[in-house]
Amino acid sequence: MSVKPERLAPCLTAVRSKNPLVHCITNYVTANDCANALLAVGASPVMADDIAEMEDLVSIADALVINIGTLNERVVRSMRTAMAAAARKGVPILLDPVGAGASRLRTDTARAFIAEFPLAAIRGNASEIGVLASGTGSSRGVDARDADGALDTVRENAIGLARSRSALVAVTGAVDVVTDGEETRYVRNGHPLLPRITGSGCMLSAVAGAFLGACRDAGGAARLDALTAALCLSGFAGELAATDEGTGAFRVRLIDVLSRLDEAAFAGGIRCDGPC
Amino acid sequence: MSVKPERLAPCLTAVRSKNPLVHCITNYVTANDCANALLAVGASPVMADDIAEMEDLVSIADALVINIGTLNERVVRSMRTAMAAAARKGVPILLDPVGAGASRLRTDTARAFIAEFPLAAIRGNASEIGVLASGTGSSRGVDARDADGALDTVRENAIGLARSRSALVAVTGAVDVVTDGEETRYVRNGHPLLPRITGSGCMLSAVAGAFLGACRDAGGAARLDALTAALCLSGFAGELAATDEGTGAFRVRLIDVLSRLDEAAFAGGIRCDGPC
Amino acid sequence: MSVKPERLAPCLTAVRSKNPLVHCITNYVTANDCANALLAVGASPVMADDIAEMEDLVSIADALVINIGTLNERVVRSMRTAMAAAARKGVPILLDPVGAGASRLRTDTARAFIAEFPLAAIRGNASEIGVLASGTGSSRGVDARDADGALDTVRENAIGLARSRSALVAVTGAVDVVTDGEETRYVRNGHPLLPRITGSGCMLSAVAGAFLGACRDAGGAARLDALTAALCLSGFAGELAATDEGTGAFRVRLIDVLSRLDEAAFAGGIRCDGPC
Numbered sequence: 001m002s003v004k005p006e007r008l009a010p011c012l013t014a015v016r017s018k019n020p021l022v023h024c025i026t027n028y029v030t031a032n033d034c035a036n037a038l039l040a041v042g043a044s045p046v047m048a049d050d051i052a053e054m055e056d057l058v059s060i061a062d063a064l065v066i067n068i069g070t071l072n073e074r075v076v077r078s079m080r081t082a083m084a085a086a087a088r089k090g091v092p093i094l095l096d097p098v099g100a101g102a103s104r105l106r107t108d109t110a111r112a113f114i115a116e117f118p119l120a121a122i123r124g125n126a127s128e129i130g131v132l133a134s135g136t137g138s139s140r141g142v143d144a145r146d147a148d149g150a151l152d153t154v155r156e157n158a159i160g161l162a163r164s165r166s167a168l169v170a171v172t173g174a175v176d177v178v179t180d181g182e183e184t185r186y187v188r189n190g191h192p193l194l195p196r197i198t199g200s201g202c203m204l205s206a207v208a209g210a211f212l213g214a215c216r217d218a219g220g221a222a223r224l225d226a227l228t229a230a231l232c233l234s235g236f237a238g239e240l241a242a243t244d245e246g247t248g249a250f251r252v253r254l255i256d257v258l259s260r261l262d263e264a265a266f267a268g269g270i271r272c273d274g275p276c
Numbered sequence: 277m278s279v280k281p282e283r284l285a286p287c288l289t290a291v292r293s294k295n296p297l298v299h300c301i302t303n304y305v306t307a308n309d310c311a312n313a314l315l316a317v318g319a320s321p322v323m324a325d326d327i328a329e330m331e332d333l334v335s336i337a338d339a340l341v342i343n344i345g346t347l348n349e350r351v352v353r354s355m356r357t358a359m360a361a362a363a364r365k366g367v368p369i370l371l372d373p374v375g376a377g378a379s380r381l382r383t384d385t386a387r388a389f390i391a392e393f394p395l396a397a398i399r400g401n402a403s404e405i406g407v408l409a410s411g412t413g414s415s416r417g418v419d420a421r422d423a424d425g426a427l428d429t430v431r432e433n434a435i436g437l438a439r440s441r442s443a444l445v446a447v448t449g450a451v452d453v454v455t456d457g458e459e460t461r462y463v464r465n466g467h468p469l470l471p472r473i474t475g476s477g478c479m480l481s482a483v484a485g486a487f488l489g490a491c492r493d494a495g496g497a498a499r500l501d502a503l504t505a506a507l508c509l510s511g512f513a514g515e516l517a518a519t520d521e522g523t524g525a526f527r528v529r530l531i532d533v534l535s536r537l538d539e540a541a542f543a544g545g546i547r548c549d550g551p552c
Numbered sequence: 553m554s555v556k557p558e559r560l561a562p563c564l565t566a567v568r569s570k571n572p573l574v575h576c577i578t579n580y581v582t583a584n585d586c587a588n589a590l591l592a593v594g595a596s597p598v599m600a601d602d603i604a605e606m607e608d609l610v611s612i613a614d615a616l617v618i619n620i621g622t623l624n625e626r627v628v629r630s631m632r633t634a635m636a637a638a639a640r641k642g643v644p645i646l647l648d649p650v651g652a653g654a655s656r657l658r659t660d661t662a663r664a665f666i667a668e669f670p671l672a673a674i675r676g677n678a679s680e681i682g683v684l685a686s687g688t689g690s691s692r693g694v695d696a697r698d699a700d701g702a703l704d705t706v707r708e709n710a711i712g713l714a715r716s717r718s719a720l721v722a723v724t725g726a727v728d729v730v731t732d733g734e735e736t737r738y739v740r741n742g743h744p745l746l747p748r749i750t751g752s753g754c755m756l757s758a759v760a761g762a763f764l765g766a767c768r769d770a771g772g773a774a775r776l777d778a779l780t781a782a783l784c785l786s787g788f789a790g791e792l793a794a795t796d797e798g799t800g801a802f803r804v805r806l807i808d809v810l811s812r813l814d815e816a817a818f819a820g821g822i823r824c825d826g827p828c
Binding site for chain 3: 333527529533534535
Binding site: 027028029030032033069070071072073099102103104105106196197198199244245246247248249251252 | 580598601602605609612804805808
């Protein structure tokens with residue numbers, strides 16, 4: 001059964017009209033991509049990681065995105081301070097556990113974060129979410145393309161993690177799985193070029209933060225729709241941006257599409273099944 | 277009254293012929309954009325922030341650009357060491373107080389820098405300059421697009437800050453204001469797409485550093501022309517780069533234009549009024 | 553005498569089929585470019601620099617690329633830990649001594665690294681390699697375009713360094729020189745636009761790491777071919793990417809070409825002389 005596009009597509013318009021401020025503590029590899037993706041969809045990025053300004057910046061933010069792509073001890077402390085502030089202020093937190101499973105540091109840090117803080121959402125690939133769901137496993141680097149796993153396993157991991165942490169969980173791959181632990185959806189938007197550029201996952205997480213920020217005062221159903229919409233948007237943008245020029249042009253066109261797409265065109269491209 | 281283009285446009289040729297070395301201590305979000313913008317206009321970037329090499333690098337630099345976009349305690353110490361060295365050696369310093377007003381850390385750091393070091397120029401948006409000029413105020417994140425304020429207030433803030441610190445001050449927005457405290461000019465070049473990409477302000481600050489570096493041994497009038505020319509160039513490049521493909525293509529075209537523009541074409545596009 | 557293209561071009565196919573994991577400890581200016589270049593040629597990037605995860609990440613890597621472009625004390629410690637682990641595990645290490653000669657910190661750090669660790673390869677410009685070869689000299693910033701020096705000097709420096717450190721040495725410039733200390737080759741691929749963007753050298757070093765990683769279990773002759781092939785690929789990609797649109801488009805097209813080029817087209821473009 002399809003999730004009706006008219007339920008998801010307005011989330012894009014909400015971001016464009018509410019212009020949520022998204023505070024990202026993220027890696028230096030794709031920070032530029034994340035900032036440009038946020039601006040493209042109509043959000044405002046704040047990229048900052050010094051512990052001394054976490055309280056101030058979280059207090060003006062509509063969402064907090066934590067990405068451990070190039071984590072270090074200093075920034076992990078800032079992340080904790082920012083998440084604690086966000087928890088107090090009701091700012092939704094999205095965690096992107098980049099590379100969980102590839103090193104003990106990443107695995108332990110991601111597990112500690114999900115144990116310590118009330119996350120609104122967790123977004124990773126099958127390998128990363130598997131590690132967090134099972135407490136075991138390993139992955140081969142951060143783009144673990146061959147680790148998508150069977151969709152059923154992905155689905156079980158996502159639901160298990162969502163229930164145990166009371167968080168939305170999104171697992172991206174050839175088919176994306178998104179769940180709140182009760183309702184689960186499959187997002188079939190996407191393109192094989194997306195994993196061939198760095199930052200497609202990070203940009204999605206940043207954009208998902210914007211979508212959650214635009215409905216921060218709404219209930220759980222609205223949040224699941226917002227996260228689903230962000231997954232559909234990212235995948236559909238990949239479809240529209242696809243080109244045989246190469247991956248450099250694809251990356252540029254991805255931002256182009258995000259900056260131009262309107263609600264009607266977005267609604268026409270959504271491919272999402274659920275509940276399933 | 278227009279500022280004559282033939283007074284400003286040769287500043288671009290000076291950068292191209294003198295190839296100033298611009299030492300940037302900047303943020304990790306837009307460092308790549310800044311380096312490419314500097315190369316495009318004919319300058320040489322050095323991006324480095326370890327305190328142990330600040331003396332050595334400032335001693336070979338023609339300008340020092342300090343951008344607090346992703347400041348942290350370690351880098352703030354390096355910035356101080358670099359600015360102290362630049363002050364001793366007569367290397368012009370440009371400060372971009374990114375996000376001043378958005379956190380106490382940024383506000384305090386920017387204010388301390390302008391109190392402690394003899395800056396050649398300060399370049400920010402209306403909100404950031406307002407905070408530095410008034411000692412009060414707040415801004416909503418670093419792209420505070422809605423905080424441009426009335427042009428008269430911007431002008432007063434700029435002149436007040438320029439006089440109190442004996443520095444050039446440039447405030448960018450729909451109309452840019454640039455002043456040395458005595459002569460004030462309005463730059464009417466620019467395009468609405470510029471604030472829709474990250475780094476347009478950072479790139480302008482880096483390029484302005486190159487323009488100041490190319491005339492580092494000249495007097496105050498030459499410096500005001502150099503900073504004005506950098507503002508005109510950035511805005512005019514935005515006009516020429518404008519496209520309806522989207523913001524990804526716009527960002528690429530902005531560097532294209534900077535790398536191709538010659539003095540004659542630049543002179544033909546300058547829109548600058550003053551004194552006013 | 554030409555090095556036969558059919559000896560070098562298969563190295564690209566090897567990278568595409570073996571998908572080597574390349575761990576880069578690199579600078580924040582061009583980290584995104586390096587990751588995208590690695591993905592484009594068919595490798596998998598891991599960009600990480602916290603000391604606590606160096607052992608884990610090196611143990612799954614096929615190559616380690618050390619780039620001192622924005623070095624700092626913390627990251628230098630991580631580099632040492634990573635290189636020590638790589639040495640124990642037989643993971644080939646490539647060093648890019650960015651800016652050696654421009655500051656004592658860079659010179660000393662690069663010299664210490666080549667003294668302490670068994671490097672597979674060192675890749676720099678004429679000025680950087682000259683500093684490492686001679687123990688003296690200075691360079692003007694990291695893009696020292698005017699310091700290419702006479703080709704004979706470059707060749708002598710490269711051979712001297714290669715012999716003293718038992719490492720491959722590649723010096724890039726208008727003509728590239730690559731040597732294992734016994735056999736020396738000139739790579740004549742390249743384009744004047746390459747030094748007009750930031751990151752062309754860093755991307756080459758990352759890609760060279762991928763080429764070394766794809767043949768990590770092969771002998772010395774295979775490694776020299778792999779490094780030579782990476783130089784040819786980078787230069788030839790620059791030739792194919794060349795455009796009069798500007799340097800922004802050139803940078804995008806460079807990634808495009810790397811992502812599309814196949815072995816046959818690559819073989820047709822290789823211009824390499826040796827032994828010489």
